[in-house]
Amino acid sequence: MAIAVSVQREAFDVAAEYAQLRRDNSADGATAMFVGSVRDFNVAQSVAHLELEHYPGMTxxxxxxxxxxxxxxxxxxxxRIVHRFGRLDPGEDIVFVGAAAPHRQAALxxxxxxxxxxxxRAPFWKKESGPDGERWVEARESDRDALRRW
Incomplete structure (x- = not known):
């Protein structure tokens, strides 16, 4: 499992994803993970739910x-990257990213x-629904700034 990717509708188990990264892997002394969840707000607007679409195969x-x-x-x-699609409510996990490396800084x-x-860069399209209606979500300038550091 050097690289594993999953795009799925169903929820994922963070502990199981971590265990998969560590399974039979004594060479890597560091494991880092990030889990992103749906928020109930975005740019000061309430979010009742989020719908994600993707391009199967390309994603x-x-x-x-x-x-x-x-x-x-x-x-x-x-x-390891796991990303969900479909309708998600605030508080639900949407993405898991994990890396196992010989040293901490590399994993982080x-x-x-x-x-x-x-x-x-990933081909996902996000639509938020809230009390003010529906709106498509685009990458923020802060996301593009973060990408430039690499």
Missing amino acids: EKVLREIAGEARQRWQLGRA DACAFMMDFLKT
Whole structure:
């Protein structure tokens, strides 16, 4: 499982994802993870739920490329990205990014890199629904700024 990617409708189990990164893996002394959840607000507007669409096949390909680039840059033993699609309510987990590496900084940097690229490059389309109606969500300038550091 050097690189594993999953785009799925169903919820994921964070503990199981962590265990998968660590399974039979004594070479990597550091494991870093990021779990993102749906918020009940965005840019000072309430969010009742979020709907994510994606381009099947293309999305998985892009996520594998992102994880592969991270693995090359930091010589990771393993990288894992899980991203959900469909309707999600506030508080539900939406994304899991994990990296296992020989050392802590490599694992931490790889997770940050994967999230920064995922936020701006992965082919997902997000639509928020709230009391003011529906709105499509676009990448923020802060997301693009974060990407530029790499």
